[in-house]
Amino acid sequence: MSQEFQTVPPEITPEDILQRAAIDKSTRLPVLFFFTSAGAWLLIATVLGLLSSIKLLAPGFLDLEYFSYGRVQPAFVNALVYGWAFQAGIGVMIWIMARLCRTELRNPVTLVVAGHFWNLGVTLGVIGILGGMGNLHMKLLEFPPLVWPILLVAYSLLVVWMVIMFTARRKGAVYISQWYILAAVFSWPWIYLVANSLLNVMKQAGVAGPMVASWYANNVLFLWMVPVGLASAYFIIPKITAKPVHSYSLGVLGFWGLMVLAPWTGAQELIGGPIPAWIPAWAGMAQILLLIPTLAVVLNHYHTVRGSHDLVTLSPSLRFTFFGAIGYVTTCVISALLGSMSVSRYTFLSYAGDAVQMTGYYMFFSMAMFGAIYFIIPRVTGCEWVTGKRIRLHFWLSAYACIFMCFLLLIAGFSHGAAIEKWNKTFESATIFSHGYLLGRILMWLMLVVANFVFLKHLATMVLNRGRKAGQPTLIHEPVMPSDAELTIPTEGVQA
């Protein structure tokens, strides 16, 4: 399978359509479980994110020990990553994998058990952070030390399930989304195990501690979120545009380029820190070279969508996915920029790091997951989204908020960093200087709260089976029918 994947789908037969419906039905329980719990964590993460952004400007707001900035900020990031992003991603992985293996999902109970363990772990972790038991100095490893085995056991159930699913697939070539999903399935437990055994079990890491933590945190983004997000994009874009993936070679370059380069990145955020200087230099170089596979993937997507750009305005899934693809480029460009010496002089451990997080976790990954959820939920529940207006509202609020939040945080990182760099100025001036950006961030968070509230209400309606029963899929706008042409919206045009 590592030699080839298909770009041209085989012919669709009536049996295939029946089988697809059966597969969708079989995935209903685990997929809805992961999507609903992801949605609940998204709500929690959004509220915590709003709270933490308020805290930097008004530390006296809600003045309880559990909600000081030092605890709320890591609680927010961990709830967003492990609560929302991982569970939404796992739901998408399960569904796409079942569809592409063209086998009905067996053992849904294994997945639901894994999901319960995962939720238990994340709940204990977030409560532990807020309650003052966390390791709040380790980036993305902030959960109390007892949590990581729970998460690892839950995830290994998923790994076993995925391998069984993949080996039981119906014969035929393997599609590129499956490569990405398998890569995400195997790489995260590996980096999580290594990071936790070094930092939580063996300890005494000294300066190696931040190196390992940065390596892990960056690779959660590039070895887990990026593969899952791209698997979803490679699935949804050809489906909705009803065209095969543009280029086979670009797909291979994008995949193996990512896998070869991404595991080296991470330490570049410590440029100038008391560690061997070649390590951040090497990591920064890998981060810059990573732009090549990124470009390959984006070209591939761009050419696949070319000629069908009107579909981006109509189809909710395609619009969110396309936005997510733009978010992916932005993430890679910002990361490469911050990994260079002249820039890191100002952005060393500044708000710019938050900008990378928000771009990667939100502008890229969450938006891609929203797109996938808008695609999958109607197929799994058998009813359509209630109204395109709510989807439109969700899209514009999220898009506006995350673009501006990333922009604000990036500028804040540069200018606040530059203000601190002035040796003869007091710290007071730099702090007061950052207030404008922090206020802007609060406003953007308020928008995200509204956007996610709209989305979650819509999702709840669908999960409770109160969606629209009519046949046509919900579009963002009612399509304007040209008088001389027939416009069809092929949502299931490509067999996979």
Add this chain to the structure above:
Amino acid sequence: MSSLKSFVLALAACIGIPTWIMAVRPYAKERERQPVAYQSTPDPANPTAPPKDPEAFKNLYYPASYAGDNKRGERVYVREGCAQCHTQVVRPDYAGNDQVKRFGGKEQEYKKDVPVPVRQTHMWDYMHEDFAMFGQRRVGPDLANAGYRFPDKDSKGVPDPKPIARLYQHLYDPRSLEDRAWSNCPSYKHLFVEKVKESVEGRGDALQLSGNVAPKDGYEIVPTDEAKALVNYLLGLKRAEDLPSSITGSQPKEQTK
């Protein structure tokens, strides 16, 4: 199945090699790290003998020791998320201005308005720590050399409790300090308890608070053991000592101690 196997093998090679080089090997190197002798050459009279006097032995190596109580304070520092806003890094001059910045290193001495630079932090400075607290973002001042900023004696050597009392008050409520109204540091009031005053002058360790943060009449605010451990930890953050020449590669002024 063999194709899945080859895929997984290729993936393992892609991720395994960087795991070794970027994470495991630096970690193993760190575990091997030993304190470095200030004297690079042994005593010519008796090259193999260790120093007889244990006190002298302590001062012959860098880093000398790590006070046990600091570990408890470090735990408070960790769980309150101080590292979310405070870094503990002084970058070399090619990477940033940390060495000459106010609040960057220790409270600087000035020569004709130009600050005397502190040295950059080095790997040996973090040798005894489970995880070097580089921190996640610089919202607050750098704490790599915070210990120098709260001396317990004034410049003439007379004991002066004010700087450390100020540090306690900063932890209790940063904005109650008259020149820190702009601070966005959280207050850690849960590290302090309110107790009934038992005598007129109060307990020795009680906070001297006035204005709107002052306790009720007959009560006083006393730091808990955790607050004291945290303050001890902060006072122990001193990373501007001269290093052995084998680390820096240069000859400091007073190399031998």
